[in-house]
Amino acid sequence: MGGFYAAVVVRGFRRYATYRVATAAGVFTxxxxxxxxxxxxxxxxxxxxxxxxxxxxxxxxxxxxxQGLLAAMAQMGGGFESELMGRxxxxxxxxxxxxxxxxQGWWLAADLGRAxxxxxxxxxxxxxxxxxxxxxxxxxxxxVWLLFAAAVLLGTVVSFAIRYLVGLTAFWLxxxxxxxxxxxxxxxxxxxxxxxxxxxxxxxxDIAQALPWSAMLQVPADVLLQRRHGTDALLAxxxxxxxxxxxLAAGRLLQGVATRRVVVHGG
Amino acid sequence: xxxxxARTRVAPAAERTxxxxxxxxxxxxxxxxxxxxxxxxxxxxxxxxxxxxxxATALDFVTIVLMFSHIQALGGFTLPxxxxxxxxxxxxxxxxxxxxxxxxxxxxxxxxxTFDTLLLRPAPVLAQVAADRFAxxxxxxxxxGLLVLVWSLPRVDVHWTAVNVLLLPVTLLAGAAIFCAVxxxxxxxxxxxxxxxxxxxxxxxxxxxxxxxxxxIFSRDLLRGVTFVVPLAFVNWLPCLRMLGRPDPLGLPGWxxxxxxxxxxxxxxxxxxxWRAGVRSYRSTGS
Numbered sequence: 278m279g280g281f282y283a284a285v286v287v288r289g290f291r292r293y294a295t296y297r298v299a300t301a302a303g304v305f306t307x308x309x310x311x312x313x314x315x316x317x318x319x320x321x322x323x324x325x326x327x328x329x330x331x332x333x334x335x336x337x338x339x340x341x342x343x344q345g346l347l348a349a350m351a352q353m354g355g356g357f358e359s360e361l362m363g364r365x366x367x368x369x370x371x372x373x374x375x376x377x378x379x380x381q382g383w384w385l386a387a388d389l390g391r392a393x394x395x396x397x398x399x400x401x402x403x404x405x406x407x408x409x410x411x412x413x414x415x416x417x418x419x420x421v422w423l424l425f426a427a428a429v430l431l432g433t434v435v436s437f438a439i440r441y442l443v444g445l446t447a448f449w450l451x452x453x454x455x456x457x458x459x460x461x462x463x464x465x466x467x468x469x470x471x472x473x474x475x476x477x478x479x480x481x482x483d484i485a486q487a488l489p490w491s492a493m494l495q496v497p498a499d500v501l502l503q504r505r506h507g508t509d510a511l512l513a514x515x516x517x518x519x520x521x522x523x524x525l526a527a528g529r530l531l532q533g534v535a536t537r538r539v540v541v542h543g544g
Numbered sequence: 545x546x547x548x549x550a551r552t553r554v555a556p557a558a559e560r561t562x563x564x565x566x567x568x569x570x571x572x573x574x575x576x577x578x579x580x581x582x583x584x585x586x587x588x589x590x591x592x593x594x595x596x597x598x599x600a601t602a603l604d605f606v607t608i609v610l611m612f613s614h615i616q617a618l619g620g621f622t623l624p625x626x627x628x629x630x631x632x633x634x635x636x637x638x639x640x641x642x643x644x645x646x647x648x649x650x651x652x653x654x655x656x657x658t659f660d661t662l663l664l665r666p667a668p669v670l671a672q673v674a675a676d677r678f679a680x681x682x683x684x685x686x687x688x689g690l691l692v693l694v695w696s697l698p699r700v701d702v703h704w705t706a707v708n709v710l711l712l713p714v715t716l717l718a719g720a721a722i723f724c725a726v727x728x729x730x731x732x733x734x735x736x737x738x739x740x741x742x743x744x745x746x747x748x749x750x751x752x753x754x755x756x757x758x759x760x761i762f763s764r765d766l767l768r769g770v771t772f773v774v775p776l777a778f779v780n781w782l783p784c785l786r787m788l789g790r791p792d793p794l795g796l797p798g799w800x801x802x803x804x805x806x807x808x809x810x811x812x813x814x815x816x817x818x819w820r821a822g823v824r825s826y827r828s829t830g831s
Binding site: 296298299301302303305306309310312313316317319320321324325328452454455458459462465466471472476477478 | 586589592593596597599600603604606607610611613614615616617618619737738739740741742743745746750753754757758761762763766
């Protein structure tokens with residue numbers, strides 16, 4: 278059974294690897310936005326050095342890690358949730374439900390394949406470009422990179438679990454466009470994509486750091502920047518794993534309620 | 545025989561110069577009307593997406609406000625001064641996005657072959673593409689930009705002479721025209737690039753983001769790029785710097801602050817040429 282889901286992961290990867298020109302165009306866009314945000318952060322950190330506990334080099338690293346993770350974490354929408362909604366809308370979901378594969382597991386595997394491709398295809402080059410133009414604070418230790426990889430993997434699962442819940446709302450709402458949009462607006466803001474969460478003022482910052490969206494950028498970035506190291510890095514991973522478990526369980530629960538609602542029309 | 549008859553009926557109409565503009569406007573209005581009626585069938589969805597559009601763009605400004613919870617000035621600009629830049633850039637971009645933003649989805653139509661349908665209709669193709677999937681919800685962005693602009697006006701230190709008062713609406717409209725030209729030229733670019741719609745986004749959305757910040761914070765190469773390559777600096781930077789009585793970082797002569805309208809006209813003419821070349825090179829999907 279594990280081999281089956283691994284095959285779905287691989288197919289998810291290949292599916293997105295097909296669109297080479299679109300990927301190159303995405304890399305270009307991520308790099309342009311990385312440049313724009315970098316200059317605004319330089320102006321900000323010029324006024325307030327060590328804002329949020331980051332040096333300027335750390336803040337710039339944060340920007341480029343953010344651009345590198347944007348597509349993988351699907352912060353602006355990734356596609357699978359719209360596709361799931363489309364299948365619920367058209368009734369094709371009935372076919373999915375009698376297949377000998379778990380619905381949530383299937384989509385998770387496909388989304389992990391997508392994320393893996395986006396990480397390699399759209400993540401590495403922008404970060405390399407950023408490192409060419411600016412002085413970044415990238416760690417040398419392979420242990421830190423391994424912890425970062427684990428944090429990214431867990432963050433991807435959290436991102437999936439949230440978007441799965443969003444997708445399932447199509448069982449109740451006929452048109453999901455509004456929910457999908459609201460979902461990525463919230464994700465963009467509370468992941469720290471627009472501004473690091475530790476630069477949010479007061480209680481807003483504390484709340485934002487405790488919410489699951491922080492697993493999509495803030496937590497992995499803090500692990501990479503070694504703002505969280507040693508036991509604290511492990512606690513960061515546990516935080517992500519905890520949210521992943523809670524949200525996946527919520528998705529399973531909602532899926533159970535939703536599929537009992539499905540009415541299959543016979544021919 | 546039927547084919548020649550169809551040609552003689554369609555071709556002269558498209559080439560009749562005095563009526564060409566009127567015909568384009570007419571076609572544009574028809575297509576826009578059709579999409580608006582179809583949007584309004586799902587009224588709740590429309591309200592939600594319009595609010596979402598408003599909220600998504602408002603987040604950019606919320607980010608700037610959050611930054612100002614730590615600082616007094618960014619790149620030497622106060623919050624109201626940045627709000628003036630933000631409001632003008634956002635309004636101009638929002639207007640262009642509303643009027644011609646759909647042009648960035650041309651690549652989809654080229655890929656799936658439905659662009660042929662537009663070519664077959666006896667109406668100007670550019671007007672049809674600009675109005676394609678017209679999205680009234682984009683008013684959300686215009687509204688948000690205008691609100692920030694109105695908030696900034698009484699708070700910025702501008703001497704409201706007749707010239708400055710007139711410069712503001714002219715800037716908004718010329719800026720919208722420049723962005724429209726970028727949308728059309730970028731759409732035409734997709735005839736060749738096909739899958740690369742994202743590159744266009746980096747000029748449109750990226751450009752709109754750049755213009756929200758004071759020019760002084762960017763590198764000189766980037767400033768030269770958005771002044772001389774894609775003349776976005778004319779959208780709001782140059783006229784706003786004049787209103788605020790600040791020098792521009794590239795040290796351009798003073799009259800360029802008023803060059804928005806001629807630059808907009810030039811951009812639209814160039815975009816039109818690129819568009820024509822793009823349509824001519826189109827060979828449908830079969831080839």
